[in-house]
Amino acid sequence: MPFDHAAGRCARAALWLAVTTGCERPDALVLCHNSNCTGALDFERDDTMAALEESLAQKYRGRPLLDGMEIDVFWHGRTSRCLFAHDIQSADGTPAMAAAERVGRHLRETPPPISWNGDRYHVKMELKGHVGESLDDGHTREQAAMHADCALDLLAVLADGASAGGHRLEVIFDSPSPRVLRELVRRPRWPGKQEGEPVELRISVDMPDSTRSSIGNESLAAFTDGIDPDIVEFHAGAVTDGAVQAYRSLDLDFTIWMFSATSENLDGIEQLRPRYILTSEARFMRRWLEY
Amino acid sequence: MLALLYGGSATGADRPDRDWHAGINFRTDFGTHPIRVDGGVRSGSLDGILILDPMFWTDGQHDIDLILDWRFSPAGWSAQLGWRATVIGIAGGHQWQEKSLLAIAGRLPVLWEGLIRQQVGLECSLLWLKHGAGLPSQGTDFSSGREFVDHLNFAIFWRMELARAF
Secondary structure: OOHHHHHHHHHHHHHHHHHHHOOOOOOOEEEEHHHOOOOOOOHHHOOOHHHHHHHHOOEEOOEEOOOEEEEEEEEEOOOOEEEEOOOOOOOOOOEHHHHHHHHHHHHHHOOOOOOOOOOEEEEEEEEOOOOOOOOOOOOOHHHHHHHHHHHHHHHHHHHHHHHHHOOEEEEEEEEOOHHHHHHHHHOOOOOOOOOOOOEEEEEEEEOOOOOOOOOOOOOHHHHOOOOOOOEEEEEHHHOOHHHHHHHHHOOOEEEEEOOOOOHHHHHHHHHHOOOEEEEOOHHHHHHHHOO | OHHHHHHOOOOOOOOOOEEEEEEEEEEOOOOOOOEEEEEEEEEOOEEEEEEEOOOHHHHOEEEEEEEEEEEOOOOOOEEEEEEEEEEEEEOOEEEEEEEEEEEEEEEEEEEOOOOEEEEEEEEEEEEEEEEOOOOOOEEOOOOOHHHHHHHEEEEEEEEEEEEEEO
């Protein structure tokens, strides 16, 4: 057999193996998990202004390291406050507006490129699905409306910053609570998704994990009634093949989040091809994607 | 399959005291490539196995396992203890992820008159350390679920191997 014929067969076999096993690295956007993605994992610094500051400043090869930032927006039910926090246990009283104003200032003061992708900056607001100590402490309708109003206030600050800086912006409203997302799109101030505009809005369904909490057990169907989601967020290790097929049938983009960038999570990214990767190890992830 | 494992009559009862073996290691979970190659030497109830990853060229990730398999039951059950070094290519270097492995495995019936042996198992891996490529080293901390839940993973594997006595 001529050598080039044999080499061609080997190349075809290799290509088949690579395609069928999904081993290529995707072209995905890197978002900063919990506004804290500066290096080694340190969850104590999640949702703090200091970590947000350092995360925004990161560069790689002379460009911004990140494609965008996640801001956790927690509604403190007992005091009716909108906080920059992961949950009630870790809340230090910082208003969510403080985080939005800091990102808005970053958008206003940073010359292009504003993100690694060079097109848009992405801000993902995670509107937490509980308002008390437990994940089962869901919103009342009134609380959901106030939480949604807070998110729209943050949007206004971010949009002003992007406009002043001459940047295009995508804001993702993400929540594990269908009630919060439904209230958001029903607010009189909801501007619509503004597709193709300088500030685009997207809705993300957060399927957080398989815990036996009320938000962990929300079905996808609960998010399709009056919400029109664009994205579904999940953990690669906590999703079933059936769920992935359901998400694909709705033509949803994927966000894969993780606590730690392990080889298991990286393989999940290779095989499930998310549009967004939400990670606390942004520099590692950027270098992994650029390999 | 459990019946086959429990019965064990065709899992190599007449096996010699020592052999070398080489074969293929399959798995479907995230974490390593789905097909790797392994080889090793068995003496009595102890089997040393080295698993290499020829699919590293597809994405720059290479998982190398070193495993000690202790067969504790004539029916073919064994316990495995091992170490996995995962080498992940990233721009400008390689990150290493060091994991310990613990598994329970059972023999399936031999094929082709004993030429081919099979083993299936359930494996638990725990990532202890990430290091290299100029990035901060990261250990595993058990102070909260957030710190280690991604570092603990389970997988099912299936090995087919050619064995020869020596």
